[in-house]
Amino acid sequence: MTTDNEPGQPTRRQHDPPAAASAAVDLLEAVRLELSRVTLPLSTPGVEQTRLDVRNAIAQLDDYILPRYRSLDAPLLAVVGGSTGAGKSTLVNGIAGHAVTRTGAIRPTTRQPILLHHPADAGWFEGLRVLPGLSRVRGAASADALPAGRAGATPDAAAISSLVLVADGAVPQGIALLDAPDVDSIADDNRRLAGQLLAAADLWVFVTTANRYADAVPWKLLLDAASRDILVAVVLDRVPAGAEAEVSADLQALLRREGLGSARLFLVAEAELDPLGMLPRAAVEPLRTWLKDLAADATGRSQIARRTLNGSIKALAGRIGSMARAQEEQREARAMLQASAVDAYEQAAGRILDATKDGALLRGEVLARWQDFVGTGEFFRSLEQGIGRFRDRAGAFFRGEPPPAVRVEAAIETGLQAVILDEAANAAEEVDRRWRTDPAGRQLLGTADLSGTAPDFAATVAAEIRAWQAGLMELIRTEGQGKRTQARWLSFGINGLGAALMIVVFSMTAGLTGLEVGVAGGTAVVGQKLLEAVFGEDAVRRLAKTAREDLHQRCLRLLQAEQRKFLDRLPEGPPDPGVLAGQAAALTRLADAA
CATH class of the missing domain: 3.40.50.300 (P-loop containing nucleotide triphosphate hydrolases)
Known part of the structure; x- marks a missing residue:
């Protein structure tokens, strides 16, 4: 037999398909x-x-x-x-x-x-x-x-x-x-x-x-x-x-x-x-x-x-x-991996929020810098003699050169950064562990080690906290635009009021023990009464709520950015398995009808 190569040409249909087959x-x-x-x-x-x-x-x-x-x-x-x-x-x-x-x-x-x-x-x-x-x-x-x-x-x-x-x-x-x-x-x-x-x-x-x-x-x-x-x-x-x-x-x-x-x-x-x-x-x-x-x-x-x-x-x-069914299993596996990552970082966000509400951030350096700022002598004696006279005496107390409130801000930034970094690292370690117990997650991770935070995460967190503090100062500046309060907040200084508001944000004392409760609680009251003297009680409550919510949203964004290193490894969701399931049923009907 002899052969000669000829390129395959697209076939023409010898006959049109019957209408029944169409x-x-x-x-x-x-x-x-x-x-x-x-x-x-x-x-x-x-x-x-x-x-x-x-x-x-x-x-x-x-x-x-x-x-x-x-x-x-x-x-x-x-x-x-x-x-x-x-x-x-x-x-x-x-x-x-x-x-x-x-x-x-x-x-x-x-x-x-x-x-x-x-x-x-x-x-x-x-x-x-x-x-x-x-x-x-x-x-x-x-x-x-x-x-x-x-x-x-x-x-x-x-x-x-x-x-x-x-x-x-x-x-x-x-x-x-x-x-x-x-x-x-x-x-x-x-x-x-x-x-x-x-x-x-x-x-x-x-x-x-x-x-x-x-x-x-x-x-x-x-x-x-x-x-x-x-x-x-x-x-x-x-x-x-x-x-x-x-x-x-x-x-x-x-x-x-x-x-x-x-x-x-x-x-x-x-x-x-x-x-x-x-x-x-x-x-x-x-x-x-x-x-x-x-x-x-x-x-x-x-x-x-x-x-x-x-x-x-x-x-x-x-x-x-x-x-x-295999497509449905893929969807379920993907959803489980996604949920485990989201859950770990949501829990981390919750723990960070708790730390900003339970007074834990008023320990150590933050507490020391705040006490340096407000003082512990005449200021507290006036507080003991009656909070009712606070409005009259607070202005005179602060007319002199205010202590460096910036030190309070820096201490808060350092303490808050440490909390966020620690919780982000815990979340990453937890997701890495969960994924490696699942064959699909193990395949997606391969040899990569994602159990820590990104190299630049600490700097990103610090920048976000400073942005939060700047936003908080802007809140105070906006709130103090009224003629009746402008003189008061100018006399206290925007940094001083900002430091006080940060202390109020972190003022709930659950989690503190012993002497810390009294000291932190007392300093928190000082900050709150100072702000109320300037803005009024309702305004302080509103400012604290806005500042806390802003901080929470910023923390969520930081953690969501970190969890992307896991979620980005997930493939796109498979097509709806219901389409194939419906086609399988239609093919069965086609075969049975013949």
């Missing part, structure tokens, strides 16, 4: 589109198999289901498959009556799939109607009788991705034979291609031998055939003389047990090949006659095509239902 084609194309959108990026249970199922489903839609629905009257495609060394190529040569495909001792012999068809059927296969992912190589049967070891296309680098088309009058019109690579080939690409070709078949001619018919790999594919309700012919090759009845009975029992009791069984007795490597003609005559009868019966061919098509669609519906 809606089915629309559904199948919608399923194809939805499958192309399926992303399963998270490491959920069974996801690797589901990813493979998605790829295989798309391939089968492209290679077989859509082409067959668009061309229901196209010739049947009979794929000849089986294990390494089972004699597939020898069988194909025997059906054709001459060597058209390579045989030999070196495995694999079938490196390049060869499709034999009647010359009148060439238009169905020259384009990309079926198996569009394989380029076409046009071959021709050699005029001279060649030994089977020299027949067939010469393998090259592109062999595995191309399909050799051979027009041969020995093949009956209405059926084509495709010699596929070994299903258990030592070459990974050959095994994948064999599976792809078998999924594109209208019927299988499955070749095995008397001593290998129970091998696991072929049976896995035969079980797939049973799930698709495909017509299967099993050829038991190299059957020793006298063992026909025993071996065939055992194989038939296996076929019945696995739901393939209707499979046709052909026995090829062990025989010497002639000098050209050909089987005796009589050895394959029953199979040749069966194929010829199938090809001659247009009604029977149509029934076989529809049976395989409906079985493939029903099996596809089941796989798509599983894919929809």
Whole structure:
């Protein structure tokens, strides 16, 4: 046989699809589109198999289901498959009556799939109607009788991705034979291609031998055939003389047990090949006659095509239902990871808010600087003599040069920064721990260590606290614009009032113990009464609430920025699994209605 490469051209439809098939084609194309959108990026249970199922489903839609629905009257495609060394190529040569495909001792012999068809059927296969992912190589049967070891296309680098088309009058019109690579080939690409070709078949001619018919790999594919309700012919090759009845009975029992009791069984007795490597003609005559009868019966061919098509669609519906469930698992896994990150940082924000309300920030340096600012002598004695005289004496007390309120602000900034940094680090460590206990989270984190804060987070926090303090000063400035209060707040100084307001914001004393309660409580009262003397009680309450809420929002933004390092690793949410689930149900109805 000689070959010449010809680029595959887009096929033209030989016939317009019947109106009855139009809606089915629309559904199948919608399923194809939805499958192309399926992303399963998270490491959920069974996801690797589901990813493979998605790829295989798309391939089968492209290679077989859509082409067959668009061309229901196209010739049947009979794929000849089986294990390494089972004699597939020898069988194909025997059906054709001459060597058209390579045989030999070196495995694999079938490196390049060869499709034999009647010359009148060439238009169905020259384009990309079926198996569009394989380029076409046009071959021709050699005029001279060649030994089977020299027949067939010469393998090259592109062999595995191309399909050799051979027009041969020995093949009956209405059926084509495709010699596929070994299903258990030592070459990974050959095994994948064999599976792809078998999924594109209208019927299988499955070749095995008397001593290998129970091998696991072929049976896995035969079980797939049973799930698709495909017509299967099993050829038991190299059957020793006298063992026909025993071996065939055992194989038939296996076929019945696995739901393939209707499979046709052909026995090829062990025989010497002639000098050209050909089987005796009589050895394959029953199979040749069966194929010829199938090809001659247009009604029977149509029934076989529809049976395989409906079985493939029903099996596809089941796989798509599983894919929809896998999508839902992806959504749930993503939501759980997202929720665990958000929850950890929300809890951190809550703890920071508690620290700003329970008086904890009035400890240590903040308390010392505030006491330096307001003093502990005459000021507190006046407070003990009666808070009622505070309004009269506070102004006189502060008319002199005020102590450096800026020191109070700096102490608050340092203390608040330490709280935020500590809680942000705790949240990061908690999210990292939670994610690493989950396979999906562990995959997303990889080798990255996100259990601490970002390198520049401390500086960012300090800047945000200063911005909060500046905003608080602006609140006081805005509140003091009235003529009646302006003189008062000018006499106290905006920094002094700002420091007092910060103390009021942090004035709730829960969490302080012993002497701290009295000291912190007393200083808080000083700040509050000072502010009330200037602005009034309602205004102070409003200012404190606004300042606390502003601080809380700023802390939330800081923590949300930190949690992005986790959330940014999450993939986009998968499409709504309800779409695939609905399509699976529609495919089941389509198959059942046939």
